[in-house]
Amino acid sequence: MARTDTDKALVGILLDRYGRTYAEEAGIRLADKPGPLYQLLVLATLLSARISAEIAVAAARELFAAGFRTPRSMREASWQDRVDALGRGHYRRYDERTSTMLGDAADMLIDRWSGDLRRLREEAGRETRRTKALLTEIPGIGPTGADIFLREVQVVWPQVAPYLDGRVLDAAQTVGLPRQGGPLAALVGSDDDLARLSAALIRVSRHKGSTDEVKSAARSSR
Incomplete structure (x- = not known):
């Protein structure tokens, strides 16, 4: 499977399993x-x-x-x-x-x-x-709270998008996705999905077991 296909498979798994924004959850x-x-x-x-x-x-x-x-x-x-x-x-x-x-x-x-x-x-x-x-x-x-607000508000403030802060990019790299904002944003089809992907990456980054699960699911889809 080509790198882009692998990345899209990873994104699909992340969105499907963990892709609920924190705003939705609240x-x-x-x-x-x-x-x-x-x-x-x-x-x-x-x-x-x-x-x-x-x-x-x-x-x-x-x-x-x-x-x-x-x-x-x-x-x-x-x-x-x-x-x-x-x-x-x-x-x-x-x-x-x-x-x-x-x-x-x-x-x-x-x-x-x-x-x-x-x-x-x-x-x-x-x-x-x-x-x-x-x-x-x-x-x-503070800076962390502002990042949280901006990564979620990009759904309704399109001028903010794509908003991908360092924590999200670090999490992307951990699961095997690009750590660059442009290539990562290109893997989703909307600002809504980008906010969902950001939330998913933050959730996964907090639990090593979730990171391993996502990587394993992506390998199985090859």
Whole structure:
């Protein structure tokens, strides 16, 4: 099997077995609207901590179930209400600090961008590097959180695509895919699939057994 065919087989396996975005997993119906974009930002905040993705997703779902789906509702919630929601998602190691950061971030989003991340994008001139820099000014969002947000938001912000950060490219290399953004992006047919592939690669990179499974499945398909 030619290299390109092997790569496409690997991508197919990754998408089929692990290709669900973290936004989907958290119950976010991602759209270029203030509410879903803010929810993705909250999820990126939670995912960027040194805690399992499963717990981060569960905590995001609890925050949203409690009604904290917009910057205003997050700001109006008490600090303890946010801590309690995070605790129900078992996000306990970082619950108090994260509650504070979520409140501070909501304040900033409302004061600077009227609670609408599309205004952040426009302030950045729709330029990806500047968008990332502005994201990292938000409390709780460092470079890792900004990468998480951008790799998922490219589904609805096409000007960001293809967004493949170093962690995704490292994971691609580990499973035998190209570590270059252009060749890797060329293996999928849409920005949606690219976001799904990125999520799949991150999931697989966290579990050596999954990496071995994907490689074995690809060898079997030759």
